[in-house]
Amino acid sequence: MAKKKTPQYQDRKYNYPKGFTKYGKSKTGFMPAAQGARTFVTNNFDKIKSGAIPFDSLTQREKRVYRGKNNPTFENLYRYGDKSYYDPTRSLRKILDNNPELKGKRDLTNFLKPEDFKNLFDQRLNPTKYADGTNSSFYDFKKGDKKQFYRDESGTLLDIVTKLNKIKRSGRNIRVIDTDGKIYTGTQAIDTMRQFESDQLQKAIETAKDGQQIQLQIVYLSTDYNPFTNTVTYNLNNVQVNNLKDTP
Amino acid sequence: MRKKTNAATYYKNPALQESIIRYYKEKQLNFVVKHSNYNTQIIGTEATLKFIQTEHPIRVFVAYNKIVKDLKESPKTVEILQGEWSTDNFDSRNGLKPAFYKKILNLDISSAYPYCLWINKLITQDTFNYLMNMPKTERLPAIGMIAKKSVWITYTNGKAENWELKEGFYTNIFFYVIQQITDLMAWAAEIAGDSFLFYWVDGIFLKPTISKKKLAEITGIFAEQGYYFKYEKVENCNIVRDGDKLLINMIKNGEEKPYQMYDKNLARNFTKVLQQLENA
Numbered sequence: 001m002a003k004k005k006t007p008q009y010q011d012r013k014y015n016y017p018k019g020f021t022k023y024g025k026s027k028t029g030f031m032p033a034a035q036g037a038r039t040f041v042t043n044n045f046d047k048i049k050s051g052a053i054p055f056d057s058l059t060q061r062e063k064r065v066y067r068g069k070n071n072p073t074f075e076n077l078y079r080y081g082d083k084s085y086y087d088p089t090r091s092l093r094k095i096l097d098n099n100p101e102l103k104g105k106r107d108l109t110n111f112l113k114p115e116d117f118k119n120l121f122d123q124r125l126n127p128t129k130y131a132d133g134t135n136s137s138f139y140d141f142k143k144g145d146k147k148q149f150y151r152d153e154s155g156t157l158l159d160i161v162t163k164l165n166k167i168k169r170s171g172r173n174i175r176v177i178d179t180d181g182k183i184y185t186g187t188q189a190i191d192t193m194r195q196f197e198s199d200q201l202q203k204a205i206e207t208a209k210d211g212q213q214i215q216l217q218i219v220y221l222s223t224d225y226n227p228f229t230n231t232v233t234y235n236l237n238n239v240q241v242n243n244l245k246d247t248p
Numbered sequence: 249m250r251k252k253t254n255a256a257t258y259y260k261n262p263a264l265q266e267s268i269i270r271y272y273k274e275k276q277l278n279f280v281v282k283h284s285n286y287n288t289q290i291i292g293t294e295a296t297l298k299f300i301q302t303e304h305p306i307r308v309f310v311a312y313n314k315i316v317k318d319l320k321e322s323p324k325t326v327e328i329l330q331g332e333w334s335t336d337n338f339d340s341r342n343g344l345k346p347a348f349y350k351k352i353l354n355l356d357i358s359s360a361y362p363y364c365l366w367i368n369k370l371i372t373q374d375t376f377n378y379l380m381n382m383p384k385t386e387r388l389p390a391i392g393m394i395a396k397k398s399v400w401i402t403y404t405n406g407k408a409e410n411w412e413l414k415e416g417f418y419t420n421i422f423f424y425v426i427q428q429i430t431d432l433m434a435w436a437a438e439i440a441g442d443s444f445l446f447y448w449v450d451g452i453f454l455k456p457t458i459s460k461k462k463l464a465e466i467t468g469i470f471a472e473q474g475y476y477f478k479y480e481k482v483e484n485c486n487i488v489r490d491g492d493k494l495l496i497n498m499i500k501n502g503e504e505k506p507y508q509m510y511d512k513n514l515a516r517n518f519t520k521v522l523q524q525l526e527n528a
Binding site: 091092094095096098099101102105110111112113114116120124 | 342343344345346489491492511513514515517518520521522524525
C-alpha cells in the first residue's frame with residue numbers, strides 16, 4: 001500500500017507582486033515570501049477575519065502571520081515611541097477601529113501627544129484596575145508573616161514570576177529589560193524580575209508597622225510580544241508600583 | 249470732531265515708541281495709543297506720531313477702497329457677514345511621520361484670494377483686474393486690510409483708563425475667503441489620501457508617489473471651482489516633530505522655506521478617543 005502523502009502547502013511566493021514604482025508602473029519580480037505573506041495578511045486582515053477569504057485557503061506562512069495578528073495579546077499591544085504598551089481592558093482597539101483614520105493602528109506615536117497617551121493608558125484605561133496574572137504581581141500578607149500572593153476570584157495566583165516560569169516551560173522566550181537598560185533572557189530574566197519585586201517588597205515591608213497588612217501591587221505597564229520570535233519582553237522601567245495600603 | 253494736530257511718520261521703532269509713551273505718562277498728558285498690524289500711532293492733543301512697519305504705495309489703499317466699495321454693493325456681502333468662518337488655514341496628515349523627502353510635489357493656487365473674491369461675486373471684474381496688475385507683495389496687504397483690527401488705549405492724565413478693540417466692518421469677508429481656500433485644500437487632501445503631507449494657506453504638499461489619477465482629480469477640482477494652479481519645485485523636504493509641533497524645512501524654487509505648525513490631529517484624535525471612552 002502506498003504511503004499516504006502529507007498534503008503539501010504551496011507557498012504563495014510567486015503570487016506576491018513586488019508592488020509599484022513611484023511612477024505607478026508595476027515592478028518586475030516578486031516579493032520575498034515572508035514579506036509577501038505579511039503584506040498579504042495585513043492588507044486582507046478584515047477579509048480573513050470575516051471569512052471572505054477562507055482561513056483554509058491561506059498558506060502555512062500566512063496562517064502563522066494571521067494567528068499572530070489575531071492574537072489578543074498582539075491585537076491589544078500598542079507602541080508609543082520606543083515602548084510597547086498592553087491594554088488589558090481591550091477597549092482601545094474597539095475605540096480606534098470605530099474611527100476610520102485610526103482603524104487598525106497599533107503604533108500611536110504620531111497620532112497622540114505623549115502626555116495624552118500617558119493619560120489615556122495610565123488613567124483612562126487604568127490597566128491596574130484590570131491587572132491580572134499576566135501583567136502583575138499582588139503581594140498580600142501581614143508584616144511578620146510569610147509573604148503571600150493574592151488569589152483573584154477565579155483562583156488565579158497574582159504572581160507574574162510563577163506565571164513566567166510556566167510560560168517559559170511552554171516554549172515562549174522571556175526577555176527582561178532591567179532598570180539600568182541591561183537585557184536579560186531566560187532564567188536570568190526571571191531572576192532579574194524576582195529581584196526587582198523583592199526590592200520593591202522590601203521597601204514596602206520597611207515602611208509598614210509590625211502586624212500591618214501589606215498589599216503591594218506591581219503592574220508591568222510595558223510589555224512587548226513578538227509573535228515571530230515568540231518572545232515576550234517586560235520593561236522594568238515602566239512599572240506601576242501601588243502600595244494599596246497607602247492609597248486613600 | 250477731533251482737533252487737527254501736527255503729524256509725523258516714522259518707521260517702526262519699539263524703543264522710541266515706548267520712551268515717548270513713558271514721557272507722556274510722566275507729564276500726565278491725555279493721549280491715545282493705537283496698535284494695529286501695520287502701524288502704531290500715538291495721538292496726543294498737539295501731535296500725532298505714526299510708526300509704520302512698511303510703507304505701502306498709494307495703489308494699495310486704492311485697491312482696498314475699490315474692494316470695500318464692491319463689498320458694499322455685492323448682494324452676497326450681508327449673508328457672508330452673518331456667517332461664522334474659521335481662520336485655520338493649515339493642516340497635516342493624521343499621523344504624519346517625521347521623514348526626509350528628496351522631492352515632493354507642491355500644488356499652489358495662483359492668486360487664491362483675489363480669485364476667491366471674484367468667483368464669489370464679491371468684487372467686480374474691474375477691481376479684480378486692478379488687483380491682478382499689482383505685485384503679490386502689494387496685493388496681499390490690500391486684501392488683508394479688509395480684516396484690519398486695532399487696539400486703542402486711552403490715557404487720561406498719564407494713566408491708562410480705557411481700551412477698545414476696533415475691527416474692520418468687513419473682517420468676516422476676509423475670514424470667509426480664508427475658509428473657502430482651506431475647504432478646497434481639505435478636499436484635495438482627502439482625495440490625495442496617504443499621499444497627502446500637509447497644506448499651508450493656498451498650497452498643498454504631496455508625496456511624489458501620488459497616482460496620476462488622484463492628481464488629475466485634484467487639479468480637476470481646482471479648475472472646476474474656477475482657480476488656476478501651478479506646480480512648484482520643492483526639494484529636500486525635512487519633516488521633524490517637536491512635541492505637538494511639526495517643523496518642516498524645504499527648498500522651494502531654490503529658496504529655503506521653513507514652516508512651523510501645530511499638528512491639530514493630535515488633539516482631534518484624543519478628543520475622539522475620550523468621547524468613545526465616555527460612551528462605552
